[in-house]
């Protein structure tokens with residue numbers, strides 16, 4: 001199967017209103033171009049240098065999502081062009097994105113990353129840490145970032161019921177956060193969960209954005 005066929009198959013399996021982020025990390029520009037020519041416009045990358053290289057040579061209407069862990073000292077490199085930073089896992093990072101966005105007179109859309117999976121992932125807010133950060137309210141002063149929703153990665157396990165449980169926890173938490181802090185904010189509407197192995201489950205758990213790499217581009221080398 002070609003990249004464009006893979007892309008078509010994944011796209012067609014998504015209900016209306018769910019966006020596809022084509023995760024292209026470690027894949028060469030030609031492969032992204034193939035997906036672009038098949039109509040894909042949102043691409044996800046997780047390394048700043050690789051992303052910056054691709055941005056220079058690929059079409060300007062691509063919307064780039066930064067999906068990996070982002071170090072604060074890398075924010076300034078992507079601030080001029082990034083469409084969405086999906087994995088904001090600290091107030092410190094949020095402040096830095098705000099600062100760099102202001103330098104470029106932009107407002108950058110972000111998602112807050114949740115740490116729900118059982119695994120020892122180092123990143124993401126626990127639900128309590130996220131509540132506390134939102135309660136403290138400093139984020140309201142950060143006028144150059146816009147918190148558009150939540151992002152999470154489920155445990156990498158074969159047990160579908162565990163994956164479903166984790167994603168439902170995230171979906172329920174989204175409702176809580178929406179009601180308590182973003183009730184009047186239409187832009188707070190994104191639930192980014194689901195990858196190649198688990199996106200069908202994510203769709204059952206109210207995902208609005210799936211991040212799919214391997215199913216489109218094949219295995220990363």
Ligand SMILES: *Cc1c(COP(=O)(O)O)cnc(C)c1O
Pocket residue numbers: 023025046067068153195196197211212213214215
């Ligand atoms: C790599 C990556 C993906 C895509 O994973 P696949 O299994 O290749 O679909 C999704 N989300 C994040 C945060 C990633 O780092």
